[in-house]
Amino acid sequence: MFKALSEETRVRIVGLLTGGERCVCDLVAILNLPQSTISRHLTILKNAGWVASRRKGVWMYYRLAETKNPLHQGLLAAFRANLPSVKALAADRKKMAAYLKSKPAAGCD
Amino acid sequence: MFKALSEETRVRIVGLLTGGERCVCDLVAILNLPQSTISRHLTILKNAGWVASRRKGVWMYYRLAETKNPLHQGLLAAFRANLPSVKALAADRKKMAAYLKSKPAAGCD
DNA sequence: TTCTAATATCCGGAAAAGCGGATGGATGCA
């Protein structure tokens, strides 16, 4: 559960997902890392219960997962409340905002 | 910050410290691991800001650290609220309770 | 069915983290 958050890229992903559901291609574009790397991190987050996924056509959308584990709920609440103002993640949020505006031209709907 | 919690022993230490301040020898007794291992983990937790220490004579007492980082505060609150009921940590708590009773005979005050 | 695009998994090598005995430093007491 904590091990899944022990890697910077995975925390960045969780940070981005506090902004809502995103597909893998979005994350690849923002994080600027190989697709295989992003996908591997998403699998780890999913196995740990931090995120859930939904298929829509060819695209997989990932979001923060709902859970019944009280500790997990508490931590998620802390994330939703505080991650959006963490400085270290500001660049990602900014990039995502710009990306979302130009998205219709970019690809996945 | 999260990396420091990515190791089971360190989570167990945080779990034990939700019960209050403990000295290194207490933790060595409960966790049944070499002193150097415990000390190394404590250093990591301290550098990450999760715990603080206080010297009393020859003994070093460790406790959960107070912090002004909002995210950190939120996570810590979730720990204090929920770790005490996490099953995986029950054995440690039980052992600590028994240990504390017999402590006057055991050593550090 | 065939092709294309999005995503997941595989795999060999590199990097990081963990381990614990040995050692060193600090403190209190005689």
Place this chain on the structure above:
DNA sequence: TGCATCCATCCGCTTTTCCGGATATTAGAA
């Protein structure tokens, strides 16, 4: 000052994790 105890750090070794190109899988469109 000498000694004993508690704790922190060092160091060689083992284990785990990460990386990313290559490959496999899946869904939709032609």
